[in-house]
Amino acid sequence: MVYEVIVGKDGGKPHRLELEKAGDGWECRVDGQVVHVDAVIPRRDVLSLLVDGHSYEIKREQTATDLHMWVGSARFAVELRDPRSLRSRQKSAGDEKGPKKIVAPMPGRVVRLLVAENSEVEAGQGIVVVEAMKMQNEVKSPKKGVVKKISATPGAAVNPGDVLAIVE
Amino acid sequence: MFKKILIANRGEIAVRVIRACREMGIATVAVYSDVDRAALHVRKSDEAYHIGPAPAAESYLRIDKILDVAKRCGAEAIHPAYGFLSENAKFAQACAEAGVKFIGPTPHSMNLMGSKTSARQQMEKAGVPFVPGTSRGLASAEEGERVAERIGYPVMLKAAAGGGGKGMRLVHTRQEFRSALESARSEAQRSFGDSEVYIEKAIINPRHIEMQVLADEHGNTVWLGERECSIQRRHQKVLEEAPSPIVDPDMRRRMGEVAVKVAQAANYTNAGTIEFLVDQQKNFYFLEMNTRLQVEHPVTELTTGLDLVHLQIRIAAGEKLPFAQSDIQIRGHAIECRIYAEDPDNNYFPSPGRISLLLEPAGPGIRRDSGMYEGWTVPMDYDPLLAKLIGYASDRPQAIMRLERALYEYFVAGIKTNISLFQRILGDADFRAGKLDTGYLDRLLAKSDPAVASLLPGEIKELEKIAAIAAGMFAVLDPASHKNGNGANNSANSASPPSKWKQKGRSEALR
8 A cells, every 4th residue: 555644734745655564564665765563453543563673552533634643642643645546636735825714623602703704803813702611712813814704603502623704 | 327328510529429439338329411411420320310401500500409309319418529519508508408418517617618707707716827917908008008018018909809810919019009009999899899908918929738627526627638739720720749848747737737726616527628828938828718528639548548538428427537636647649630621732721522532541559530431522511620640659759750651651532631731740840849839830831842842853753754654554454444534445445354244244144
C-alpha cells in the first residue's frame, strides 16, 4: 500500500509511506527510507509498534474532521491520503480568502448573539456565546470580514461542528 | 446501622459513597436525571430512580422529589456528598422532618456557618484568628484611615453585602484611601443597594490551606491534618495535597486546635472542613467552614489511613468516634489531580462529549475515583469533574514521581481533558520547591509550555515518523474503523482478515 501522510497541522510536506507485508512484520518505506516494524492492534484505537526493539504505544483519536496520533504524551495531527484516490485531491485548502464557517467547538447551548448579520467584525471578535457545563464561551471570528449569515438561535442546542455563522 | 442509604448526587462522588456503603453491607439508592440514565452511579447502585430533566434545578436540587424517592424505597438516611444540596440547611431540615437521617451536620450548624457575620461573631468569642480588620461597616473615612494605619497597608475594602469581587478595592497607601473608599461605597450601593463597607488587611499571594475535622454526636471532635489547596483557577481547586509543604507539626497542631474550636463553637457534627488563608509569614486566618465532605478528602484518607465516608455514616448512625486525637498519625504524602473535561487548547473551556477511548492508570500508590467509562457521553449540564487521580507515597518527591508515571498511563480520547496540565504542574520547579499560592496557576499558565520546547527538533522528527507509520498501520490493520482520508482501498482490505460477522452470516446461509 502507498499513502501520502501529512503530519502536523496546516501543511508540512507530505511524506510518501509504503507498507509491505514482510514475514511476521512489515517493511515500511518513509520517503524511501526502509524501516522494519512489527504492529499489533491489542484493542480498538490502540497500536503497539515495535521499531528496532523500541516499543511504542500509539493511540488513535478520530473526530468528524480530524485524525490524531498520540505517541506517548505527544499528539500529532495526521492526514492520510491514498494518492490514487481522486477524492483526496479535492481537499479544500484552508486559506484566508472566501467565506469562513464558524462552528460550535463543543456540545452546548447558544446563550446569545454578539453581532448582527451584515455587521463588520475583526479577527478574534466574539460572534456567539455558547454555554456548556455552567461556563460561557465566546466563539470568535477567525478573520476580519462581514458576518454573512448567522444560523445560531439563542436557546438552541448545538453539537460540535454545527455551523453557527459565516464570515466572509 | 442503616440498612439502606440514598445518595443525592451523581458522578465520581456518588460512586465513591456507593462503594463505602457496599463495603459496609448497606443497600444503596441512586437518583438520576434524564441525561444520567447510563451514568456510572446508576449502574453501580442497588436501586435507582429517575427524578427529572437534566437541569439540576429540576432534578438533583429537588428536595421534594428526592425525599419522595427516599420514602417510597425505605431509605433510612441520605448522603448528600458535595455540591447540589450538600450545604442546604433547608434540605437537612426537610430530611429531619421526613424522619430520614441527613448524613452531615444539623441544619442549625449549617445556618450558622452559612452566614458570614453570625459565624464571625461566634468565632471571635471562641478566640479564632481572623484577618485583622473591622467586622462592621466603617462609620467615616477618618475611622477607616485610623484602622488602616493600625493594621498596616495594604488593606482591602469590602462591601458588607458583597460577593464576587463587587465593591472590593485594594488600597496600597494612605493617599489612595479616600478615593478608593468612595468608589467602593458607590459600587456597593449600585450592586447591592447597601453602601456599607468594611476593611481588612490585604493578604498578598496567600496560601489556601484547610483542616479536616470529624465530630461525633457525643461531643468528641478531632482534627485529621491539613490539605494544601493553593493551586486554583477561577476559584476552582485543581490540585490538592496533604500534608502542606510548609506546615510543620507545631503549626499543624495549632491549626488543628483552632479548627476543633470552630467546630465546637458551632456544635458541629460529622465531617467538616475549616478553610484558612495563610500569609507569607505563615500566620493563618479563618476564612470559612465547609459543612460537607470535600472533593479532596482522599488525600486525607491516604495520609491518615481512615475512611471518611465510613466514619460519616457511622457518626450519623449514632456511633462514637472509634479513636482519640492522640491516635491520629499523619504518614506519607498524597497528591490529588482533578481530571476535568476541559480543553487546554481553548482556555480550559468545558469539553463534554462521548469518550471514545479510555486507558486508566493503576499500580502502586495510585487511587482513582472516577465517574467515567469508555463509551459514556459526558453530559453538558453539570460540573466538568470526571475523576480524581491520587498518588500516595512515603514522601512528596516520590508521590510526584508516581503521579507523573500514572499520568503517562492515563489516556482519554473523544473529549478534551486537563491531564497535560498536571504533567506541567508536577514538572514545574516552583511546584517541586513547594512555592505555592493562590496566584500560582495563573502565573504558570502565562508562561509558555516547556514540554513543547523540551523536545529537540530531531526527536520531534523521529516521533513524527512514528506517527506517520502508525497512521498507515491503523489504516491497513483496522480499515473498517478508519474514517480519515480514503485509506481503505481494495489492496488494504485484502491484507486484513475478513469480517467475522460476514463469515458467520455466510456459513449460516449455507446450512
